[in-house]
Amino acid sequence: MARALPPHTWENGFKKPIEPSATPWVWRNDEQDDDPDSFVTPPSKELLTSTAHNHVGINVIRTWPTLFDGTNNPHGIPDWWKPADEVDVLIVGAGPSGLEVALSLARQGVSFRIIDKAPTPLIAGRADGVQPRFLETVATWGLASEIAEEGPLIERTAIYLDGKKLLFNRSHQCDSRYRGLHIITQGQIERIFIRDLARHKYLVERERVLSNYTVEDQGDHPVRATVKNERTGEENIVRAKYLVGSDGAASTIRKSLSIPFDGVSTDIYWGIMDCVFETDYPHAWVFGSVISSKHGGCVIIPREDGYIRLYTQLDVSQTGPIAAARQQSDASFAEAGGRVEIETVTPEEVLEQANRIFAPYRLKFGAPLSWFAIWKISERVARSYSSPDTRVHLVGDAAHVHSVMGAFGLNASILDAANLAWKLGLAVKNLADPQVLLPTYSLERREHAVRVIEVSGTYLRFVTGSAMPVPNLRNFDALESTPKTNGHHTNGHTNRHTNGANGGHNNDTNSSSKQVHIHVESTPESADAPPRTQEEALQFLGKFFQAHGQFLLGVDCPYATSPIAPQTAPLLSSPPPVKLNNGVRAPNPRLCFSDNHTGYLYDLFEGPPKFHIVVFGSSFKGQQVRNNIAKFSSSLSSKTGFWTRYGGQERFTLTVVTKRMPFEIGDDKLLDELEHKVGAKVVFDDRQPDEDAHTTYGANHTRGGMVVIRPDLWVGVTAFPDEVEETVGGYFDSFL
Numbered sequence: 085m086a087r088a089l090p091p092h093t094w095e096n097g098f099k100k101p102i103e104p105s106a107t108p109w110v111w112r113n114d115e116q117d118d119d120p121d122s123f124v125t126p127p128s129k130e131l132l133t134s135t136a137h138n139h140v141g142i143n144v145i146r147t148w149p150t151l152f153d154g155t156n157n158p159h160g161i162p163d164w165w166k167p168a169d170e171v172d173v174l175i176v177g178a179g180p181s182g183l184e185v186a187l188s189l190a191r192q193g194v195s196f197r198i199i200d201k202a203p204t205p206l207i208a209g210r211a212d213g214v215q216p217r218f219l220e221t222v223a224t225w226g227l228a229s230e231i232a233e234e235g236p237l238i239e240r241t242a243i244y245l246d247g248k249k250l251l252f253n254r255s256h257q258c259d260s261r262y263r264g265l266h267i268i269t270q271g272q273i274e275r276i277f278i279r280d281l282a283r284h285k286y287l288v289e290r291e292r293v294l295s296n297y298t299v300e301d302q303g304d305h306p307v308r309a310t311v312k313n314e315r316t317g318e319e320n321i322v323r324a325k326y327l328v329g330s331d332g333a334a335s336t337i338r339k340s341l342s343i344p345f346d347g348v349s350t351d352i353y354w355g356i357m358d359c360v361f362e363t364d365y366p367h368a369w370v371f372g373s374v375i376s377s378k379h380g381g382c383v384i385i386p387r388e389d390g391y392i393r394l395y396t397q398l399d400v401s402q403t404g405p406i407a408a409a410r411q412q413s414d415a416s417f418a419e420a421g422g423r424v425e426i427e428t429v430t431p432e433e434v435l436e437q438a439n440r441i442f443a444p445y446r447l448k449f450g451a452p453l454s455w456f457a458i459w460k461i462s463e464r465v466a467r468s469y470s471s472p473d474t475r476v477h478l479v480g481d482a483a484h485v486h487s488v489m490g491a492f493g494l495n496a497s498i499l500d501a502a503n504l505a506w507k508l509g510l511a512v513k514n515l516a517d518p519q520v521l522l523p524t525y526s527l528e529r530r531e532h533a534v535r536v537i538e539v540s541g542t543y544l545r546f547v548t549g550s551a552m553p554v555p556n557l558r559n560f561d562a563l564e565s566t567p568k569t570n571g572h573h574t575n576g577h578t579n580r581h582t583n584g585a586n587g588g589h590n591n592d593t594n595s596s597s598k599q600v601h602i603h604v605e606s607t608p609e610s611a612d613a614p615p616r617t618q619e620e621a622l623q624f625l626g627k628f629f630q631a632h633g634q635f636l637l638g639v640d641c642p643y644a645t646s647p648i649a650p651q652t653a654p655l656l657s658s659p660p661p662v663k664l665n666n667g668v669r670a671p672n673p674r675l676c677f678s679d680n681h682t683g684y685l686y687d688l689f690e691g692p693p694k695f696h697i698v699v700f701g702s703s704f705k706g707q708q709v710r711n712n713i714a715k716f717s718s719s720l721s722s723k724t725g726f727w728t729r730y731g732g733q734e735r736f737t738l739t740v741v742t743k744r745m746p747f748e749i750g751d752d753k754l755l756d757e758l759e760h761k762v763g764a765k766v767v768f769d770d771r772q773p774d775e776d777a778h779t780t781y782g783a784n785h786t787r788g789g790m791v792v793i794r795p796d797l798w799v800g801v802t803a804f805p806d807e808v809e810e811t812v813g814g815y816f817d818s819f820l
Contacts, residue, residue: 085145085269085271085272085388086133086143086145086208086269086358086387086388086389086391086454087133087143087144087145087389087391087454088130088144088145088146089146090104091103091104091106091107091108091109092108093108109125110125111123111124111125126148126149126150126151126159127148127149127150127158128146128147128148129146129147129148129149130144130145130146130147131144131145131147131204131207132144132207133145133207133208133209133453133454133455134208134209134358134452134453134454134455134456135456135457136430136431136453136456137431137452137453137456138359138431138432138435138449138452138453139432139449140449140450140451140452140453141452142452143451143452143453143454145207145208145271147204147207149204151275151278151279151282152204152205152275152278152279153203153204153205153290154178154200154278154287154288154289154290155287155288155289155290155291155292156203156204156290156291161287162287164285165285165286165287167197167289168195168197169320169321169322169323170305170322170323170324171195171196171197171305171322171323171324171325172189172194172195172196172324172325172326172508172512173185173189173194173195173196173324173325173326173327173328173508173512174196174197174198174199174294174307174309174311174322174324174326174327174328175196175197175198175199175328175330176199176200176294176327176328176329176330176331176337177199177200177329177330177331177332177480177482178198178199178200178202178205178274178288178330179200179206179270179274179330179332179480179481179497180211180270180273180274180277180480180494180497180498181330181479181480181481181482181497181498181500181501182198182200182328182330182479182480182501183198183274183277183278183281183288184277184479184497184498184501184502184505185328185330185479185501185504185505185508186198186277186281186286187225187227187277187280187281187501188225188501188502188505188506188509188691188692189505189508189509190280190281190284190286191225191284191691191692192505192506192509192692192693194508194509194512194513196286197289197311197322197324198281198286198288198289199288199289199292199293199294199311200288200289200290200291200292201291201292201293201314202290202291203290203291204290205271205274205275205278205288206270206271206274207271208269208271208358208454208455209269209270209271209356209358209455209457210269210270210271210493211269211270211273211491211493211494212267212268212269212270212385212387212393212491213238213265213266213267213268213385213491213494213495214231214232214265214266214268214273214491214494214495215265215491215495215636215637215638216258216260216261216262216263216264216637216638216639217260217495217499217637217638217639217641217669218231218494218495218498218638219231219232219260219262219266220260220261220262220638220672220686220797221498221499221502221796221797222498223686224686224689224690224691224692224795224797225280225691226691227276227277227280228262230276231266231268231273231276232262232266234266234267234268234272234388235266235267235268235269235387235388236267236386236387236388237263237264237265237266237267238255238256238264238265238266238267238371238385238386239254239255239256239257239263239264240252240253240254240255240370240371241253241255241256241370241371241372242367242370242371242372242384243372243373243374243375243621243625244365244367244372244373244374244375245375245377245616245618245621246375246376246377247376247443247444247445248618250375250618250621250622250625251372251622251625252367252370252372255371255629256371256636256637258633258634258637258639259639259671259672260637260639260672261672261684265371265491265637267385267386267387267388269387270494273494289311291313291314291315292311292312292313292314293311293312293314294309294310294311294312294331294336294337295310295311295312295319296309296310297309297310297327297340299327299471299473299475299476303323304325305323305324305325306325306475307323307324307325307326307327307475307476308321308322308323309321309322309323309324309327310322325475325511325512326475326476326477326508326511326512327475327476327477328476328477328478328479328504328508329476329477329478329479329482330478330479330480330482331482332480332481332482333462333464333481333482333485335478335481335482335483337476337478337482338466338478338482338483341471341476343466343467343468343478344466344467345464345465345466345467346464346465346466346467346555346557347462347463347464347465347485347537347555347557348462348463348464348552348555349460349461349462349463350460350461350462350463350487350550350552351550351552352397352460352461352487352544352548352550352552353397353398353400353426353458353459353460353461354395354396354397354398354458354459354461354488355395355396355397355398355429355431355433355434355437355438355456355457355458356393356394356395356396356455356456356457356458356459357393357394357396357431357434357435357453357455357456358387358391358392358393358394358453358454358455358456359391359392359394359449359450359451359452359453359454360389360390360391360392360449360450360451361392361394361447361448361449361450362447362448362449362450363442363445363446363447363448364445364446365442365445365446365447366445367384368384368392369386369390369392370384370386371384371385371386372384373547374441374442374445375441375547375549375621376440376441376442376443377549377616378440379397379399379405379437379440379441380396380397380398380399380437380441380548380549381397381441381547381548381549382394382395382396382397382438382441382442383395383488383489383547391451391454394438394447395488396434396437396438396441397437397441397547397548398429398434398437398458399437400424400426400429401424402422402423402424404424405436405437405440406424406429406433406436406437407422407423407424409433409436410424426458426460427458429458431449431453431456434456435447435448435449459488461486461487461544462485462486463485463486463487463537463540463541463554463555464484464485464486464537465483465484465530465533465534465537465557466478466482466483466484466530467530468526468530469483469500469525469526469529469530470522470523470525470526474518474519474522474523477504477508477522477525477526479497479500479501479504480493480496480497480500480501481493481497483500483529483530483533484496484533484536484537486533486536486537486540486541487540487541487543487544488540489540489541489543489544489547490536490539490540490543490636492536492540495638496532496533496536499529499532499638499641499796500529502692502796502797503525503528503529503796504525504529505692506692506693506794506795506796507521507522507524507525508522509692509693510693510820515693515730515731515735515820516819516820517819517820520647520818520819521647521648521819524646524647524648524649527643527644527646528643528644528646528649531643531644532641532643534557534558535635537554537555537557538554538556539632539635539636541554541555542554542628543628545614546614546615546621546624546625546628548614549614549616550614551614639669640669641668641669642665642667642668643667643668643798644667645666645667646667647818647819648794648800648818648819649666649667649798649799649800649801650666650801650815650818651666652665652666652667652802653802659784659786660782660784660789660802661783661784661787661788661789661790661802661803661804661805662700662781662782662783662784662789662790662791662802663781663782664781664782664791664799664802665799666799666800666801666802667798667799668798668799669797669798669799670685670696670791670793670797670798670799671685671780671781672684672685672686673685673771673775673776673777673780673781674771674777675741675767675768675769675777676746676767676768676769676770677765677767677768678746679746679747685698685739685767685777686797688737688739688765688767689737689793689797690737691795692795692796693735693795694735694736694737694795695735695736695737695792695793695794695795695800695816696736696737696739696792696793696794696795697736697737697738697739697790697791697792697793697812698739698741698781698790698791698793699713699716699738699739699740699741699764699788699789699790699805700741700777700778700781700783700784700788700789700790700791701713701740701741701742701743701788701805702742702743702778702783702785702786702788703742703743703744703785704742704743704744704749704752704754704755706785706786708786708787709785709786709787709788709805710754711806712787712788712804712805712806713740713754713758713788713805714754715805715806715808716790716805716806716808717754717757717758717761717762719808719809719813720738720758720761720762720808721761721762725808725809725813726808726809726812726813726816726817727762730816730820732762733762733763735820737765738758738762738763738764738765739764739765739767740755740758740764740765740766740767741767741768741769741777741778741783742755742766742767742768742769743768743769743770743776743778743785744768745768745770746768749766784804787804787805787806788804788805789802789803789804789805790802790803790804790805790808790812792812792815800815801815
């Protein structure tokens with residue numbers, strides 16, 4: 085949301101603007117005094133969205149503190165909120181990543197408290213786009229449609245180089261139902277998440293910080309945290325089984341664990357403006373970049389209501405254009421040393437730099453600034469995402485920071501949260517071996533962040549013309565890889581460690597007491613100088629998007645081999661059960677659910693912490709496939725089988741996909757047995773063969789195929805239906 089919503093009426097059945105001073109959301113009733121229990125509209129508050137302004141004026145948004153400000157509710161704490169002194173998980177930081185962990189835990193019946201240093205949710209700025217995989221993830225929490233429908237959909241990209249069109253084409257395409265990059269502000273996402281938590285009787289505890297914590301060697305709640313109310317000075321002790329640090333790039337929890345934040349701080353600065361611009365640039369409302377070989381690059385992200393997020397590369401050197409312009413207008417500037425202090429750069433100076441890059445096209449402000457900021461790009465990844473005893477975990481910016489290219493910040497964070505939360509859910513309920521399951525969080529998510537640095541960093545250098553190498557953060561075997569905790573080595577079982585921490589958002593990554601500056605070799609993609617001719621640039625873009633296009637949408641994200649993503653069985657001479665690797669995103673094909681209803685495979689899945697077992701049975705007419713699925717069904721009914729041992733329908737969903745029509749299965753005893761004995765959902769793969777679910781998964785029509793899909797929608801393991809106990813049972817035995 086770029087500005088306060090103007091008033092509208094729907095009296096004629098459609099949205100129509102009305103008098104700007106009107107407040108139709110305020111309920112007025114002359115008889116209200118006679119009924120003290122009648123609804124009263126809570127008071128709203130208007131907040132400035134930007135710390136700097138342009139000549140057009142100032143910008144505000146309207147917010148509702150009673151809905152969004154948690155414990156800072158001006159009307160007091162709701163009666164239904166009763167925080168416990170002992171919880172399963174304490175979450176420090178209520179930005180998107182912390183809220184996402186909370187959303188998942190709430191749906192699993194896992195108790196938690198979530199604190200944040202800020203007095204309110206984010207007012208404006210920061211992240212503003214979500215990838216298809218983000219939406220697939222929040223769909224399991226029932227929130228995808230609200231987020232997807234908020235802002236513009238990006239499906240085109242325009243790139244200009246030195247005033248000439250380099251590329252204008254269709255982009256952001258993948259097989260997800262959520263095609264394109266969906267624009268929504270981070271503040272709006274936080275408010276959607278906060279409303280959801282309120283429905284689950286949870287509030288964000290505002291203006292609270294983690295003063296210190298210890299992890300003890302015994303007890304059900306070994307984390308002992310001191311939480312301080314910064315407004316009142318009051319301190320309380322919270323006991324928890326696990327601690328999640330979502331406290332930003334300057335994470336004090338990461339520092340308290342002495343986990344190195346490996347990487348580099350670049351010399352690249354962005355001036356960022358959310359505004360309406362008047363311009364003759366022909367693709368101003370199309371996602372893309374404008375690049376000048378002399379002055380650097382700009383990135384354009386179309387926003388709601390005609391607003392644009394404009395990233396402008398700044399040269400703040402003593403010989404750069406900002407310094408030159410200041411010296412020309414103020415002789416004392418040179419006498420004072422001629423240095424451009426980054427905090428002194430104004431919106432007008434950023435606009436001047438943008439016009440140098442856009443030339444021959446021109447830009448000017450068409451509205452008050454909705455947001456203004458100057459960012460220096462850092463590219464860093466925590467060497468581990470978890471403490472050695474796996475009682476403390478990092479998510480979001482606390483674990484990785486990188487450039488804006490690719491919109492990875494918000495989108496990588498939700499994958500962190502979704503990956504960690506289902507594992508914590510099983511661990512706190514003693515339904516999994518935490519020493520096996522929890523270490524997979526850092527293993528899987530750190531590798532993804534390293535690739536984010538490589539992909540985002542490579543594209544950043546193309547746009548900005550920087551010759552600075554992209555850091556290679558993959559190989560740390562020769563470096564110290566086991567974090568220490570205040571001098572006490574922690575082996576994961578018995579030792580005690582004591583830490584100081586301070587929760588909240590802070591982007592000053594250079595303030596770390598364990599800031600590690602390492603010599604990093606360039607990645608192969610960044611070894612050459614950035615392309616600058618039209619031909620070189622087109623060649624770069626062709627290779628780059630062919631290699632990374634699906635990664636930029638979140639769907640190309642394979643995880644490393646582990647107990648929950650074992651090595652894919654080698655392909656022998658006979659066809660496999662499915663042609664799908666373990667540890668990759670589970671495809672989401674369209675299916676028929678009944679004679680009146682179609683949808684997508686994911687629609688059948690319940691959210692975390694359930695695993696999803698999908699059986700492909702072809703037409704259910706072949707004798708071999710029927711025999712194999714009959715053995716599968718018999719195993720599920722066995723008291724000693726994995727299905728019964730690990731909780732049956734409490735732990736698993738079962739979907740059977742058949743190449744038959746809904747009216748053809750009425751007298752099939754095998755399908756009837758699966759439906760009524762173990763609660764299977766039978767669905768119908770009636771699309772044409774080149775786009776049906778069997779082809780999507782590469783399912784074996786002769787013997788059948790089976791896929792275990794994890795709660796975070798990644799493939800766990802695949803098997804033939806008659807190998808259920810040795811393969812699928814063995815898979816779950818390794819960590820449940």
